[in-house]
Amino acid sequence: MSAPNLKIEDLRVSIEDKEIIKGLDLEINGGEIHAIMGPNGTGKSTLSAALMGHPKYEVTSGKVTFNGEDLLEMEVDERAKAGLFLAMQYPSEVSGITNADFLRSAINAKREEGDEISLMKFIRELDKKMDHLEMDNAFAHRYLNEGFSGGEKKRNEILQMMMLEPKLAILDEIDSGLDIDALKVVAKGVNEMRNPDFGCLIITHYQRLLNYITPDKVHVMMQGRIVKSGGPELAQRLEAEGYDWIKEELGIKDETVGQEA
Amino acid sequence: MSVDTSLRFDKDYVNGFTSSRQEPAWLQELRLQALELAQNLPMPKPDKTKIDNWNFTDFKHEATGNAVAFNELPEDVKALIGSEEDAKNVLVIHNGTPVFFALEQEVRDQGVIYTDLLTAAKEHEDLVKKYIMKAVAVDENRLTALHASLFLNGAFLYVPKNVEVSAPIQAIYYQDDEAALLNHVIVAAEDNSSVNYVENYLSTNENTESVANIVSEVYAGAGAKVVFGAVDNLAKGMTTYVNRRGRAERDGRIEWALGQFNDGNTVSDNTTHLIGDGSFIDTKTVTIGRGDQKQNFVAQIFNHGKHSEGYILTHGVMKDSASSIFNGITKIEHGATKSHGEQTERVLMLSEKARGDANPILLIDEDDVTAGHAASVGRIDPLQMFYLMSRGISKTEAERLIIHGFLAPVVSQMPLESVKNRLVEVIERKVR
Numbered sequence: 056m057s058a059p060n061l062k063i064e065d066l067r068v069s070i071e072d073k074e075i076i077k078g079l080d081l082e083i084n085g086g087e088i089h090a091i092m093g094p095n096g097t098g099k100s101t102l103s104a105a106l107m108g109h110p111k112y113e114v115t116s117g118k119v120t121f122n123g124e125d126l127l128e129m130e131v132d133e134r135a136k137a138g139l140f141l142a143m144q145y146p147s148e149v150s151g152i153t154n155a156d157f158l159r160s161a162i163n164a165k166r167e168e169g170d171e172i173s174l175m176k177f178i179r180e181l182d183k184k185m186d187h188l189e190m191d192n193a194f195a196h197r198y199l200n201e202g203f204s205g206g207e208k209k210r211n212e213i214l215q216m217m218m219l220e221p222k223l224a225i226l227d228e229i230d231s232g233l234d235i236d237a238l239k240v241v242a243k244g245v246n247e248m249r250n251p252d253f254g255c256l257i258i259t260h261y262q263r264l265l266n267y268i269t270p271d272k273v274h275v276m277m278q279g280r281i282v283k284s285g286g287p288e289l290a291q292r293l294e295a296e297g298y299d300w301i302k303e304e305l306g307i308k309d310e311t312v313g314q315e316a
Numbered sequence: 317m318s319v320d321t322s323l324r325f326d327k328d329y330v331n332g333f334t335s336s337r338q339e340p341a342w343l344q345e346l347r348l349q350a351l352e353l354a355q356n357l358p359m360p361k362p363d364k365t366k367i368d369n370w371n372f373t374d375f376k377h378e379a380t381g382n383a384v385a386f387n388e389l390p391e392d393v394k395a396l397i398g399s400e401e402d403a404k405n406v407l408v409i410h411n412g413t414p415v416f417f418a419l420e421q422e423v424r425d426q427g428v429i430y431t432d433l434l435t436a437a438k439e440h441e442d443l444v445k446k447y448i449m450k451a452v453a454v455d456e457n458r459l460t461a462l463h464a465s466l467f468l469n470g471a472f473l474y475v476p477k478n479v480e481v482s483a484p485i486q487a488i489y490y491q492d493d494e495a496a497l498l499n500h501v502i503v504a505a506e507d508n509s510s511v512n513y514v515e516n517y518l519s520t521n522e523n524t525e526s527v528a529n530i531v532s533e534v535y536a537g538a539g540a541k542v543v544f545g546a547v548d549n550l551a552k553g554m555t556t557y558v559n560r561r562g563r564a565e566r567d568g569r570i571e572w573a574l575g576q577f578n579d580g581n582t583v584s585d586n587t588t589h590l591i592g593d594g595s596f597i598d599t600k601t602v603t604i605g606r607g608d609q610k611q612n613f614v615a616q617i618f619n620h621g622k623h624s625e626g627y628i629l630t631h632g633v634m635k636d637s638a639s640s641i642f643n644g645i646t647k648i649e650h651g652a653t654k655s656h657g658e659q660t661e662r663v664l665m666l667s668e669k670a671r672g673d674a675n676p677i678l679l680i681d682e683d684d685v686t687a688g689h690a691a692s693v694g695r696i697d698p699l700q701m702f703y704l705m706s707r708g709i710s711k712t713e714a715e716r717l718i719i720h721g722f723l724a725p726v727v728s729q730m731p732l733e734s735v736k737n738r739l740v741e742v743i744e745r746k747v748r
Contacts, residue, residue, distance in 0.1 A: 135708035151721025161707035
């Protein structure tokens with residue numbers, strides 16, 4: 056398996072004819088963890104949704120390749136099969152389908168017909184990963200996200216990531232709504248995945264998750280584009296001083312794009 | 317244009333038919349009275365569905381089936397039972413004739429009566445008379461009267477006082493003759509007894525027009541519990557009128573799990589009366605409409621007893637240019653204090669041309685009660701689709717998962733694994 060590569064060039068994304076992402080460039084390679092930080096309404100979640108192919112977001116121009124292939128040409132499920140994963144900020148609830156059945160369908164979707172994962176192996180893997188995330192085994196038999204608390208949904212997103220073993224994962228505000236214990240558990244899950252064949256993009260408001268997952272690169276997003284990049288120290292400075300110094304440095308008055316989806 | 321609903325069956329016909337079957341005099345009497353009523357009563361008027369040009373009254377009446385060994389049963393019927401070893405407590409009625417029957421000695425020893433209705437009418441006259449056409453009245457309309465005068469056979473399941481039947485009791489009604497399917501089922505559970513009954517309706521008249529007129533009557537005595545599962549899977553040519561009616565006495569309990577998957581036009585009425593104090597009804601029903609079929613479903617609960625509770629859950633999937641009306645009715649009668657009624661109707665639309673109306677109706681004549689309802693008609697949530705697909709699941713598979721999930725409340729409720737599996741297959745075939 057080769058190390059993944061996600062390359063975004065001059066990406067522009069609109070929602071209902073309003074441009075949210077206004078020319079964004081970013082490259083993520085295997086083994087790297089990137090963090091995109093920024094205040095509310097600067098287009099962070101739009102970026103993650105557009106990369107996964109959310110039906111409401113329209114890519115108006117630019118280029119995104121994933122391992123050399125045109126990501127934007129792919130259907131949502133093809134993107135996932137190619138190895139892209141999005142841990143969503145607000146995962147859907149699906150009644151009548153158990154977590155376990157859903158996960159097995161997802162795993163088998165990536166495998167050839169006739170090469171489906173055996174039930175025993177699946178259960179073994181699931182138990183192991185759930186233990187790792189300190190999740191009660193009962194979650195496997197509950198309907199997908201139905202009645203889950205915010206924190207339970209986030210853990211469930213990480214569980215799916217660990218079970219599906221993507222090449223590149225985007226974590227969209229995975230830390231929002233988590234207490235410190237849950238945050239550590241989620242970080243443990245991500246760190247467990249860390250290896251040269253895995254890349255990760257963490258989208259967050261706060262630095263606190265980055266105390267537990269050290270990023271290789273930190274980017275600041277404002278007005279629908281990346282305005283500043285640096286190492287982990289950039290995140291620390293943002294935590295200490297806020298975003299105003301960047302706005303001042305770049306002469307930005309209103310950092311938002313007017314609408315955060 | 318409306319069809320001619322005058323009857324082609326007269327007194328002589330009914331006399332001849334009932335004599336040739338050596339029916340007891342009381343039944344002959346019932347049939348003749350019913351026939352007279354059928355000639356004069358109006359047709360039923362399902363709310364919001366026009367049935368003027370549906371044919372319910374012109375049909376070939378008598379059909380025949382022959383008793384067979386398990387292995388000679390049609391594959392579709394065998395699939396519902398499982399293997400021969402699984403055929404423990406099952407009655408198969410083919411074209412109105414009982415063709416296969418099994419009942420465990422253990423169940424017989426408990427005093428349980430399970431047999432085809434005609435045999436019961438001869439051998440257990442008093443019991444059958446006590447229950448037949450009591451929950452559904454002969455004179456409700458032309459079709460209930462017609463049913464009483466012409467029903468061919470059915471099942472009679474009687475559970476004595478304090479008897480708990482652990483194994484599910486199964487019935488399969490299978491029609492491959494062009495004749496009408498006129499079936500009558502009675503499930504009577506005496507005080508403090510408990511039983512699970514599950515029935516399947518099958519027919520092969522894809523291209524032949526025929527009529528089904530079905531009545532099921534369920535009686536739960538004081539403290540008794542009846543679980544009633546049904547999977548209807550009648551073919552496109554069948555125009556169906558089905559009444560499933562229940563009565564629960566004090567602390568009695570009836571749980572309906574109805575998979576209504578007919579392919580032809582259907583009027584279905586499921587009404588339960590909470591007669592006794594503390595009685596409880598749970599009605600779960602799911603359906604899939606496809607092609608250009610028209611259906612009308614009523615799920616209705618009357619709270620008469622104090623502290624009685626009634627729950628209705630209806631989920632329908634509509635595709636192609638199918639159209640369905642879903643009427644949920646909770647009626648809390650005066651004096652039914654501290655009772656509770658709740659209902660949910662949800663309709664999932666899979667195509668632009670399909671139509672589904674969900675009408676939750678609460679009628680409350682008592683102040684000291686609680687009640688609630690919810691209804692929705694909508695398409696598959698694009699965000700759910702996005703979520704499932706973002707895990708690598710294809711569009712078709714994601715839709716399939718969502719639909720199965722939507723129909724799960726009834727599937728998971730089926731008391732027999734073989735029926736459950738079959739139900740999943742039926743859903744699979746219908747949504748494809």
